[in-house]
Amino acid sequence: MAFYLDTYIAHRGLHDDKKPENTMAAFKAAIKYNYAIELDVHLSSDGHVVVFHDETLERLTGSNGKVSQYTLDSLKQLYIKETKEKIPTLKEVLELVNGQVPLIIELKVFEHTGELESEVMKVLQGYEGDYTIQSFNPFTLKWFRKHYPAVILGLLVTRDFSDTTLNPLKQKLLENMTFIPVIRPDYIGLDIDTYSKVQLSIIKHFTFNKIVFWTVRTKEQMRTAKRLGANIIFENIKP
Secondary structure: OOHHHHOOEEEOOOOOOOOOOOOHHHHHHHHHOOOEEEEEEEEOOOOOEEEOOOOEOHHHHOOOOEHHHOOHHHHOOOOOOOOOOOOOEHHHHHHHHOOOOOEEEEEOOOOOOOHHHHHHHHHHOOOOOOEEEEEOOHHHHHHHHHHOOOOOEEEEEOOOOOOOOOOHHHHHHHHOOOOHHHHOOOEEEEEOOOOOHHHHHHHHHHHOOOEEEEEEOOHHHHHHHHHOOOEEEEOOOOO
């Protein structure tokens, strides 16, 4: 079976209070337990691919503004959640992991231009470990399918659009995975808190039931995923 379907995936690394999400400490912990690593990437203002989840810095660093407004040198001055951990670059993470466990790289793309996509692939050039690219943005995945057809792609899907400004039509198009025939994703990353029977039916038809549920936080959700033959992106538990 494919590595992204049979290796448990640690959400933003194996993080806790002492090892914050998307930090080298959390990634080292995931490697120790042989979990695949899910991580998120953005571009700094000077074009470096950095590993960070939020669009803005406040929740994790206490600083104001967006990640994209800071240079790499400025970002490297910040600490994550009052620890000694700093924002890593994707290049630094690749050097740490070095193929020991698979990577699930989520691109945080709000306005698709191809810039982040292109820079990510420059960093990944020559990397010999297993990895997938995933995103909620279908245009990002379409870009990868066109320019790097061999890259493993995951389309992220939810029915919760409470934190977006998308109109109802766009929400419905994304919820029903209308772009599947164009993107031809290798798997669907499905929100375990909002999924529907209709979505499961669509996925079964188009991707032969290749599902990775996110974000699994309880043993009950783990059992649900197993019953449906799906892999998991997990946190707050240890499978």
